[in-house]
Amino acid sequence: MTEAEQKIRVLIAKPGLDGHDRGAKVVARALRDAGFEVIYTGLRQTPEQIAEAALQEDVTVVGLSILSGAHMRLFPEIMKLLKERGMDDTLVIAGGIIPEDDIKPLKKLGIKAIFGPGTPTTEIVEYIRTNAK
């Protein structure tokens, strides 16, 4: 029987036209095995679809996976829509192909952590356990 404790719920979202899903699925599976509830959006989601899913599912973490290079256009929009929905306190993290130069501006937007190629999934699990509230 589950305890009264809050289960960690993570939205794994694929914004834009990017169809690379190997990483997102590997991460989703690892998070599931770590005991989290993972809601996968499927491919090619608009910022609005992602923000609305985050709201309705009341997730603890929004995880954005993007390898297509469109992050500098899509992430700000997603952050704006999350904010509009009063979800400023949701932990937003990202992974995929994100060049060094973009990391700072993305963090400034409120994306708390960015995990690039080669990141062990255990590190992502640890990060979420420590930082999700």
Place this chain on the structure above:
Amino acid sequence: MTQDTRKLIKQLLKGNRRAAARLMTLAESMSPEAHAAIKQLYPHTGKAHIIGVTGPPGSGKSTLVDKLIEEFRAQGRTVGVVAVDPSSPFTGGALLGDRIRMNRFASDHDVFIRSMGSRGSLGGLAWATHDVVHILDALGKDIIIVETVGAGQAEVDIIQIAETVVLLSVPGLGDDIQTIKAGIMEIGNVFVINKADLDGADRRYAELQMALELDRKPDGWQPPILKAIATTGEGVSEVVKAIQSHHDYLIESGEIAQNRERRYCAQLETIVEHSFIRKLFVEPEEQALFQQLVQEVNERKTDPYTAAERLILHLIKQKGN
């Protein structure tokens, strides 16, 4: 109940989606606070038509739900969806994928979709599915659709929640007889053969018809068998019509009263059962007693029946929560 929860309820009753979502999370925690909240908003429920969608894994439940949403929205009705997927019994984790099929309604704020992990419940739903449905009801959704886990057999809990149960099957499933034996057939009010574009839909139709014929009641609701192709939407408006006819029938025949009674009875049972079990596994004192009794049975100092009686007596003696 905390100030926060009170505020959430107030916001929910004004139609706030974020508040609804947060109350659902609270409900899933199954805590006393959650139950207090449900008590508060219960008077605001009872208006929605609750539809269950069940059937084998991959039979197209989510795809059909997506099309049902479209139809109901076209009628101007607001829709809530609860989609349950299985949680791992080992890690408690879950991959919830039903939502993928229903993403296109993101900008329609009259549609609210919530995914749930079954979290240890076995009947095709989660323990808190009732409560999430209540919250959608209180949020003012006209139609609430509940998609079950889709494990196949034994998913009969849906009749504890839904007024109308849509039971999906697909052509070419080898386990027809299995399904019939498992008694799952009895729960359907509307039968849908989905994937009617595939070979074998007619055979499936005949099989279903025969199975239904076997326990056809002389009067009352005659469950229709419909063919649909959820991917293209073909046949879906007939499904909607059948759902509505069933609802009309319940009201006109007065059977709605029995239907409700059955559901409330089952819900009550579940709540009682669950609060007992919860106590045994969560409250330290009861947990200790439980462990001790298990030990005693193990050492053959007592038998399971006596142990259970002692536990129940102990729980009854306790007052309040």
Place this chain on the structure above:
Amino acid sequence: MVTKEKSDVSQQKREWEKNTLKKTLEKSPERRERFITTSSRPIARLYSPTDMANLDYDRDLGFPGEYPYTRGVYPTMYRGRFWTMRMFAGFGTAEQTNARYRYLLEQGQTGLSVAFHLPTIQGLDSDDPMSTGEIGVCGVAIDSLADMEILFSQIPLNKVTTSMTINAPAAVLLCFYIAAAEKQGVSSTQIGGTIQNDILKEYQAQKTWIFPPDPSMRIITNTLEYCTKNVPRWNTISISGYHIREAGSTAVQELAFTLANGLAYVKAGVDAGLKVDDFAPRLSFFFDSHLDLFEEVAKFRAARRIWAREMHERFNAKSPRSYLLRFHTQTAGVSLTAQQPENNIIRTTIQALAAVLGGTQSLHTNSMDEAWALPTEKAATIALRTQQILAHESGVANTIDPLGGSYFIESLTNEMEEETYKYFDRIDKLGGVVEAIKKGFFQREIADAAFRYQREIEEKERTIVGVNDYITDDMLEIPVLKIDPEVERTQLARLRKTRKTRNNKKVDQLLSRLQKAAEGTENMLPHILAAVREYATVGEVCNALREVFGEYQEPIIF
């Protein structure tokens, strides 16, 4: 058939194990308990004649250019001509990519290979809301014939061959190419090249589908038919294992799924009434070359043998050209690391070597900045040089199938062939490739293998230099390509202009004619060509077809 000599060897091997090996193992055990390939295939300590006891030279290997083509599809292989060095390239606007092509041709590259940006790949125009942020980023932005004319300006389309990595809208892009050639005065019978046009692996691996499988297969058979008559030098499908492998499959899965897809296309063509020898010779393949050199070489050899046999025995093809499995290779992008990017040059070299030892017909080598962005010119040049060094300096191209006859290679080749047939059986039981796709079979196999690979890295069962061992804290020191935001403005402006200056009434008429053809059974290609000649855009053509065919929904598999 065990000859006396061979049984002697197996006896001798047992003695070696008993007398010599055992002592050493007692003193110093081996590095690991289990030795596995990149695909988690266990590898034995030693291979010997006993491991190829059943090999029949004539039946299983033959001579280059002869059935079953295990040793190579041509009699002289690289002694006649090196493989085609074909670097996949495309970014920004058509002007920018055109400049890169002309540079690459000057550098000795021998064929072109177009990378399109994601909107084109998805059959969307640059001004579609979904294209936000994607314009020219993952490839070159092509919306209409207007862009295509610029892309190939000053490149004579009767002289170069062009490969286009395009699938769901492949027919549209082929028509753009035909129309662009016409503008150069080159007729469709003179052009040569390849469209990937392999929709089955989209559902399985690359995930850039548009329409459901059945109409997609029809578009493909329409293309086969059209090209057989009108574009005879065109390779109509590049049956691709690359994407399957990069999505996470093992080498055998890549081999088996790709060949199964190929057989499904041949069957579709035959079922549509085409004669197998009329279109099969224009089918080509595209494989991945990963790091495990021997396993990769065995895979290429097995592929040739299986294909020849299936075309001969299953489809009764008569023309030897139908038996030939000709293939392009790309080195494994997924093996390249963001960490210590210069190391990627070495990884790519090993993979390129495997492709050449495996007898590839053309090759793309990835650049060291693979895990950061599209390649810079410098990085792409080094990758091209890698091929040139292999070709001219290493001597590996001097003889044909140099690894043939190796106990290890022959045994692996047989093993992979057997496993491939096991997969064929499973796929048949599921009702064929399309049915297995709908059931999520390939997707599940691939996802499982990808997850296992990740676990093996995290559990250090495999070492990846710079990632889970030999780690340094150095920051990236190589330059990374950036797409100028100007690209988006230029592209949107050109698209607006195209829409303004063309004959819109005619475009609408041609698009509704196309829809009629799509609703019926007529070949759609002539209608697509007519529309794009009038500058109908890729998004407009695909939307017209979306209205008729609907869009695909994938089964949910993790």
